[in-house]
Structure formats: structure tokens, C-alpha cells
Amino acid sequence: MPDQGYYKKRPRPESIEALSKYLRSNAIVNETHQRDEHRFKVDRRGMPDLNVYLTNIYIVGEADVMEILAEAPETNAIVTMSAWNGYSNDAKSYAKDRDVGLFKFSEFLGAVYYVGKQFLDYEPPSLEERARRRNS
Structure with missing residues (x-):
């Protein structure tokens, strides 16, 4: 049965469970x-806690970041949960200017290892970079 748009902004429970599972298996994560x-x-x-806002917005825009931060000002990371979701460059910049990381699901799994500017600027390695690492 179609969800009638219920999950337009809300993350799906199975996505939240997958994120929690990945994070719990990470050695630097105590708890979620x-x-x-x-x-x-x-x-x-040994690192600051992350207050993460989970969403299912298809393309997170600057106005979405503003809305999220107004609703949850303690947020220091926003994660759009579905594999096909993304965000605009303006939204990423706006969030970074407020010391908030804006990530896709898989990006967040890599960013969790970092703090400060490295956290905010985290980008996963390119395919070429990953191949180079495997071959070295």
C-alpha cells in the first residue's frame, strides 16, 4: 500500500535501523x-557526541536546513537517509557556515570518524582513490 507521502520528510524505520546497525558496529561509537x-x-x-537530524528529503535545500535548525537547534549533523537522496551545494555551504555537517547516508558513515573542519568537509574517497589504496 502506498505511503501517501508519509515518508516525504520522515526517515523510514528500516533506514534508521540500518544506520544504527552500521554505527553500533563501528569501534569509535559507544552508543546510539x-x-x-x-x-x-x-x-x-574520545570525541564529541553528534546530535543528528535524520530526514528523507529527496534534495535537501537551504530552506530545509533552516527549517531543521529552527526545529532542532542542537543539531550538528543532518543526514538524508535514502541512497538516491542528496542536497544542494547551497544547503551544504549554509549548514557548514553554522558548524553543521550535511551528509548523505553513506557519507555520514565516513564522517563519523572526524571532528571539526574534517567532519564538516568530509567527502568519501573517489573510485580512483579507493582503487589506488587497494593496489598499494
């Missing part, structure tokens, strides 16, 4: 806590 359907806390070993 789902606070509500959007808010998720990641307690990292």
Missing part, C-alpha cells in the same frame, strides 16, 4: 540513541 523519528544521538569514544 534514537530520540524521536528525526533526532538521533551518536556517542563516540
